[in-house]
Amino acid sequence: MNVPPDTRPVIAITMGDASGIGPEIIMKALARADVLAMCRPLVIGDAGRLREAGALVGSSLNVVVRETPAEALYAAGTAECIDLGLIPAGHPFGTLSPVSGEAAYRYIERATRLVESGAADAICTAPLSKEALHSAGHKYPGHTELLAHLTGTPEVSMMLVAPKLRVIHVTTHIGLMDAIRKIEPALVERVIARGRATLVKSGIAEPRIGVCGINPHAGENGLFGQGEEEEKIIPAVRACQAKGWKVEGPLPADTLFFRAARGDFDLVVAMYHDQGHGPVKVMGLEAGVNITIGLPVVRTSVDHGTAFDIAGKGIADEGSLVEALRQATDLAPKRR
Template sequence: MKPILAITMGDPAGVGPEIIVKALANPAIYEICRPFVVGDRRILERAREVTLLPLPIHEIEGPEEGCYAPGVIDLVALDLVPGDLPFGEVSATAGDAAFQFLKKAVELALEGRLQAIVTAPLNKEALHKGGHPYPGHTEILADLTGTKDYAMMLSAPNLKVIHLTTHMGLIDAIESITPERTYKVIRLAHEVLVRSGCSRPRVAVSAINPHAGENGLFGRGEEAEKLVPAIERARSEGVEVSGPYPADTVFNRALRGDFDIVVACYHDQGHVPVKVLGFEDGVNITVGLRGGVIRTSVDHGTAFDIAGKNLASPQSLIAAIRDAAELAPKE
């Protein structure tokens, strides 16, 4: 069966509603998954007018009622904002609505009624004004699902990268890496690919220092202290993992097919190759959430400056839907 995906509207004052309508106007989406939207009906109707795509809206109580037919948008409606909400403005009402859309999707996921969540962008300032002081989607998802061990994965054409650390300075990132964290991320990488149908994923671990430390010449022995014990532990449990490899070669090796996923040690080490490969095709993925649900996201923000102008491209959202369908549990 094709996986069921919830697409959350994100901030209703941004481009999320527009790109959702544009993406779901593509019949190819329905060949790989069964998508429904969690959002506001009035805002979705306005997005149809903006995009000149008058797709019928089929309002449902839950995913079991979806018709999942090309040309029809299935919608779990949480009518929380006025239909005349201004485009492109920070609003506490919109920020709270974005949170509530995500909360509803998580509830359905934890009930086992869908396999993945795809998120349109939210605005952090609006989110905070709405009473939800989270840094972003990932932290909300971890909190709502009661998850402690999770990781960010990025996906681009022919490359998947999972991160040991993300939004922190480089010195802090290196200090925070431990053998336990490295081991857990290796296991997350292995398990998400196994659940998605890859029977024996090949996991590569990128080094922290140039040339993987060159046997102690560069750095302070971080590879031997923070990475190697975790690699050996995971390998003893049957995980096909290797490294640490120099960062200036490991991503190219993954591109040519030597590895299925690369463990990056810090934010830019993993983000740069993905964004160079395909900025508009990059997808942000949260793995390790309780219940095994996958979350994917567009790799851009709310774009308030173009909201309501029918200028936003759905390409990143389509890529996020594609990756959610690919990575959703198959068992």
Template sequence: MKPRIAVTLGDPAGVGPEIVARLCAHAPTLELAELIVVGQRRLLEAGARSCGLPAPAVEVVEVGQLLKITPGLPSPASGKLAGGFVEKALELVQAGEAAAMATAPISKEALQAAGYSDTGHTTLLARRTGTERPVMMLAGERLKVVLVTIHKAMRDVPGLLSVEGIVHTAQVTHDSLERYWGIAAPRLAVCGLNPHAGEHGLFGDEEERIIAPAVEELRAAGVDAVGPLPPDTVFWRATRGHFDTVVCMYHDQGLIPLKLLHFEDGVNVSLGLPIIRTSVDHGTAYDLAGTGQANPASMIAAVRMAAQMAMAGD
């Protein structure tokens, strides 16, 4: 049986309707998963027209009122629909009507303009599922990274790091790699924060005070974790197969190498939720909305990963 994947249209003023329309025409993905598009058929068909495609012959779960949406122009209306699509997809998964959800991009600004307090998909889903600390993974074929801190100012990162936070991030990652990727003994590389991983305190003491004790605690719990490792070499080692994922201390530490390798086909995965959720690893691309030029590779990769995780997690 092919897993049923609930696919949201994202912010309808962005490229979501177009990349989902292209997804619905991608035969290899349709062989792997059964798609349920969560949004509005009129928006999906408009996206298909922009791409020169026929109206997709997929199941569509209608959500929200027929609000005026202009491609390329985010608004409270587009944010309201985007949030509603995510909430409905979550309901489908929680009810067992879908095995997982894959989300097209939304705008944090439009979402909040619509009255949501959330800063994006992850916080919305965490709030709705009662999850205190979900873990963000960015994944591609050659590299997987997870983030201890996410959307935080650089000046705040050192003060936000803790032994508990690093251990939680790594433990959730370890358990997810075992369950969803079938890795019997995941190998985790833990990044240092400072150049050369602090050089024994020369360039900062976070490695000795926080990161090294976290690695020791993980190893005592049976997790194959190594670190703190210098950030300027650890990603090269991971791409050579030395590690299954890299635990990063802050957003750009992980996202820069990930997007260098997987700019078009990277996948954002929310670990630690009671459901499976994947997403594109790019934004709404308002400048491309309505042109039919948006690349669907990340959307396709997100659905394929959601299907593979669903089958592995059964």
């Protein structure tokens, strides 16, 4: 009897910082039938740490070690793992550690190579600690910049997705004054284009895009600021409109996010980190997803941190990871 091919995408789930809640939320997520129904989840991490986390959350999953993705069976009741063996037994939860920082880097590196080779279809990342990453000698502001380096991608964008809201950022992990200096029309136009292309690919034929201003009231026609909107944003908006795209702005951020949440826009373009992150996390931190736009590989992530304060207690919520896996499944190349 011919067995039909399994068309579920293989999602490489990186374990993140082993001292944080990543191992716990992974074990919780992989126990859910809806996760196994939509994808083939493969953890890139440490099998021993997953077993410790499983005991903390009361999971009965059997952690199975595989050398390659092709060996994995993805059967119910199992957690398939490419075991890098970097975390010692009994390694403390809830504590900043260069050991965990080094391991988090290695998980991402392995997952990236697996997707580039075609052995996996997308990456879904559990949270890492930037401080732990730096303490291990890897001086990247976060996952986004690290993945850009590993894939040789000169420029990427961060998109956050929450219930009723999508936000793409022009700048992310830099100070506010540095962000304002970095923003310029060509960059804004490229970010709008990347966000629009992603939504078109996901099935929204003509995305409605709202672009934030930098200053209060989007500068109020020059009343606030030093003319940043006129210099840095308006030329990009006009260039996009000239292509026939549905782009509006610059608009006051406070009213734009309200309008987007009620359905007026499919995507908001935020100028800097906190302008975009604040509204998304208010709208739904537990279900928020971080998507890196512009990479040659699909990458989604939870939209929360390592939560060292509750790590090791078995109480972390897996909802954001499940939603990140759903987004990775939707964006992954389809297997024939």
